[in-house]
Amino acid sequence: MAVSTTHKLISLAAGILLLVKIYWQSRVGPLGTTIWIVVVLTGVCFLGSAVSGALLSSDKPPPAAVSVVHKVAPVLTVLAAAATLYLLPGS
Secondary structure, three states: OHHHHHHHHHHHHHHHHHHHHHHHHHHHOOOOHHHHHHHHHHHHHHHHHHHHHHHHOOOOOOOHHHHHHHHHHHHHHHHHHHHHHHHOOOO
16 A cells, blocks of 8 residues: 555656646746647646556456556656656756
8 A cells, every 4th residue: 555655646746846847937938839738748648647547546447448558658657757858948
């Protein structure tokens, strides 16, 4: 149980830190369309990871596709977050 909770909290903290970075960069100057597309993609991947993880930890057995999504979505989230940080001005 502790490992499950720890990885959820680390993921949440990383998402919040990324949002704070995006917020402060958008206050300095406008962000381009490309960066916003990557930010939205990162958010969708993050939500996919969270939702699939919640479905896996529920009492009811999830469909097999949920397990596959939960294995792929975190990798896509990390790649999208890295792209977001790379494309942010001043990073």
